[in-house]
Amino acid sequence: MELGCLNLILLLISVHCLNYSWGENSQQQRASALTVVEQTEENIGKRKEEATVEDDLDPEDIEVFYPTNKWQEVKPGQAIPAGLHVRLNLETGKNEAKILDDGNGKDGLKYWKQGSRHGMVNTDSKSFTAEELKKALKLMKQEGITDIDEGHEEKVRKTFRPIKELMEDFEAMNVVMETDMEIINRLVSKFNSTSATLENKVAALFDLEYYVHQVDNAQHLMAIGGLQLMTNALNATEPCIRENAAFVLGSALSGNPKVQIEAIEAGALQKLLILLATDQPLAIKKKALFAFSSMLRHFPFAQQQFLKLGGLQVLGQLFQAKGMESLRIRIMTLLYDMVMEKKLIQEVQDGSAQHQEKCHQYEKVNLLPPMLEQDWCILVPKLLTSTDHDTREKVLRTMNLMISSCKNEYQAMQGLSSLLNMLRSEYEELAAEEQGEGEQDGYFLGLLNSVNDIIKKLG
Structure with missing residues (x-):
């Protein structure tokens, strides 16, 4: 009976000890994660005296039991690794533990794992060599990575959908990615449709203006006949169509020589002058002046045509017209830019044929004399x-x-x-x-x- 009670007590103590983890031994100044120390001469001399072992265990694990092949007292609150012989010394009334006689692992090393925590016991001594530490660290990393990878993979699988399913959904929704040029084609067709309402046409022009800021897009608009369509729209009966068509032209012409040439051949310069010279709302005048300026800048041929068609006189009248005060600075800036263009081109010392041709073209633009004549x-x-x-x-x-x-x-x-x-x-x-x-x-x-x-x- 007494022997049965003793066995029961020992069994309870063993189960209790299996739940302990490695802690920190404050008396021996040892930590419990593995840090590999390179084998320098100094380290080799000290490695049998102490080992650098660090871990991130909980603060409450304050003291660790280091087992040997002999029975040692287990102090109250002291953490011991799993897999040891544990007994209650009936003479002293204290718990004792030692390493299993058969051991496991080679070279006196015992590895243990409890949940996500790992540890190692050297059954031969209390210290570890650098090779032993590297071996233990490699094993723990392999086990840890496997666990993390499996958990991460499962998390990703639950969070994200497979690409195949996404592709099927896009196809079901008829989602189609359009290029800029395809969009321009669609907008031009929408504007030119006989069934389009005034609101539809204005919306198409508004969207077109956004896209034709880019040089390639503006040239594509020209290639599909959209530039001629915008030029013709300057004569539309609806003021909002004239305004937005002028806006599209101004954006397409800006800094785009190919489009400038096409536009002047399409008669855009004359139609813009008519908008500036006739009675139009201020909004139309602003957009027409914007397109007019984009046509003339850095385009000496258009400047020549501007003077021949009486454009300077039209700007002078607009400059002095009541209700058009907000346009005065824009008009003056345009004239200043054209005078400065010629001056800067003539001041450049460049003997290339291209530069000589450009100078020859600007020589035909005599803007300053008529400006003086027109006050x-x-x-x-x-x-x-x-x-x-x-x-x-x-x-x-x-x-x-x-x-x-x-x-x-x-x-x-x-x-x-x-x-x-x-x-x-x-x-x-x-x-x-x-x-x-x-x-x-x-x-x-x-x-x-x-x-x-x-x-x-x-x-």
């Missing part, structure tokens, strides 16, 4: 009364460009001298504030220099 020397300085610094900057820039030809007109303008002196005082203060903030070449200093240049040239 642009008087029209431009009037915009200096604006309180907007950006507007003043563009006016001063244009005045400086024209001053050699407009000097007499500037000197004769009543109030211009006092206005320039007032601007100089204002920009001296603003430039000083900029310099005080560390900006040596600030925006207002540039405006001050422009004002001073004009005053000096007029003096």
